[in-house]
């Protein structure tokens with residue numbers, strides 16, 4: 001398959017950050033690492049690119065370095081390359097640092113988008129043992145709404161949750177998650 005990978009955010013848009021945890025946390029957790037979402041997304045995207053390419057897919061990366069690309073251009077990128085599917089990678093944030101888990105978003109009414117989301121989500125939960133936040137319909141996300149092919153947006157975990165923030169900073173964990181995403185893609189293709 002032709003697969004477009006969109007590493008969320010980048011450049012001036014760092015996405016979810018966990019900046020002043022010491023001052024701003026809600027008192028449940030505290031840790032000392034600073035993580036930018038755009039950086040985690042890019043690392044995961046590069047790993048996923050490698051795995052999917054090894055599995056025989058043709059992969060397009062909307063960005064392969066720390067640059068800002070507008071949502072419109074990300075979407076054009078997927079559409080212009082005639083991708084069969086789109087995988088957008090993100091990490092989550094919440095005011096409550098106890099919030100945790102993985103979720104996969106798709107556009108409402110896209111049967112194949114839902115099927116892809118289901119397969120990817122199932123594999124990630126099985127591989128990681130993370131909290132299963134399920135698949136969710138979202139009609140207000142540009143890259144899901146404007147792409148012409150089945151698209152999913154994966155929220156790999158919460159950077160505001162110290163446990164998940166640490167995991168998402170580990171290369172081995174990103175590998176494990178991206179292997180799972182790739183397995184989910186293959187499940188989708190077989191279905």
Ligand SMILES: [Zn+2]
Nearest residue numbers: 008015090091
């Ligand atoms: Zn994001």
